[in-house]
Amino acid sequence: MSAQIIDGKAIAQSVREDVAKKVSELKSKGINPCLAVILVGENPASVSYVTGKQKALQEAGMVDRSVHLPESTSEEELLKLIEELNNDSSVNGILVQLPLPKHINEDRVIMAINPEKDVDGFHPVNVGNLMIGRKAFLPCTPHGVVVLLEKMNIETSGKHCVIIGRSNIVGKPLSILMSSKKVNSTVTICHTGTKDVASIVKQADIIVAAAGHPMTVTKDMVKPGAVVIDVGVNRIPDSSKKSGFRLVGDVEYEGISQVASYITPVPGGVGPMTIAMLMVNTLEAALNQNGVN
Numbered sequence: 001m002s003a004q005i006i007d008g009k010a011i012a013q014s015v016r017e018d019v020a021k022k023v024s025e026l027k028s029k030g031i032n033p034c035l036a037v038i039l040v041g042e043n044p045a046s047v048s049y050v051t052g053k054q055k056a057l058q059e060a061g062m063v064d065r066s067v068h069l070p071e072s073t074s075e076e077e078l079l080k081l082i083e084e085l086n087n088d089s090s091v092n093g094i095l096v097q098l099p100l101p102k103h104i105n106e107d108r109v110i111m112a113i114n115p116e117k118d119v120d121g122f123h124p125v126n127v128g129n130l131m132i133g134r135k136a137f138l139p140c141t142p143h144g145v146v147v148l149l150e151k152m153n154i155e156t157s158g159k160h161c162v163i164i165g166r167s168n169i170v171g172k173p174l175s176i177l178m179s180s181k182k183v184n185s186t187v188t189i190c191h192t193g194t195k196d197v198a199s200i201v202k203q204a205d206i207i208v209a210a211a212g213h214p215m216t217v218t219k220d221m222v223k224p225g226a227v228v229i230d231v232g233v234n235r236i237p238d239s240s241k242k243s244g245f246r247l248v249g250d251v252e253y254e255g256i257s258q259v260a261s262y263i264t265p266v267p268g269g270v271g272p273m274t275i276a277m278l279m280v281n282t283l284e285a286a287l288n289q290n291g292v293n
Helices: 008-027 044-060 075-086 106-112 124-131 140-151 171-178 197-201 271-289
Strands: 034-040 067-069 093-096 160-164 186-190 206-209 227-230 234-237 245-248
Touching (some): 008 044, 008 140, 008 271, 034 044, 034 271, 044 271, 067 075, 075 093, 093 271, 124 171, 140 171, 140 227, 140 271, 160 171, 171 186, 171 206, 186 197
Parallel strands (some): 034 093, 160 186, 160 206, 206 227
Antiparallel strands (some): 234 245
16 A cells, blocks of 8 residues: 655645635725734744745735844843734734743744734633633644544545644644544554553554654554554755755655555655645734734
8 A cells, every 4th residue: 555645735825725716805895914923033943934824815815913022032022022912903913933932932922923913723711711612722733633534535534543642732722623523533643651562552543642752652653544644744864955954754754655545754744734824824813903803
């Protein structure tokens, strides 16, 4: 068996085109969806992610109110900027790029964002609403995973989904989404305290690897026909590359491709969906705040 590759890039592009069409319709009504992305410092990965978000905003026809602050910015200065953006009715979404410099408390910063503008879906109000099944901004990466499965017409109801990783950004919220009535999977979460991860993963119909370590899932851990979603993005030194590194996921791609039914590549799988869902959330915020929804 050779796995069908899930082309996250193509699916994300179709989502973004749909958003752009809706943005165009809103503009004709005098509504201009706007996102403020705040970057503090010069973390190379963060700079790259923010550049990708700015490009997506431009493509979607949204207003880009990005702010790039120096590494030395104090927590007080950042909180003051967030307050200003909270009070600016022309700004629909606020996203603070993580991680932040060590002297800034990330929890305090996330708490400061108005939940109605929290397009990352990280504020406890949105997390709580997700938990109890109320309308909320869904975290972009978990939401992107669910949309990938939907668009590929992969059956999720009654299936056993094993998620490796329990982060607040991916693992935990994805477990809630996958076990929701709409998706209807039976969910197991594996983490650093799990004994014999391999035997649990081997039972999975759907495997989501979000551990942040290369080769977390190997071919022998995957049952034939399983669906494998690789959320991991890891930099591996590679002198043949201009950048000096190459990107790999959390799974043994070549080997698993021989036994899985579907697999996401890295790059080009889940990553593009994260930005696409951010555009969806920003559009949603603009609709909500203008009473269109």
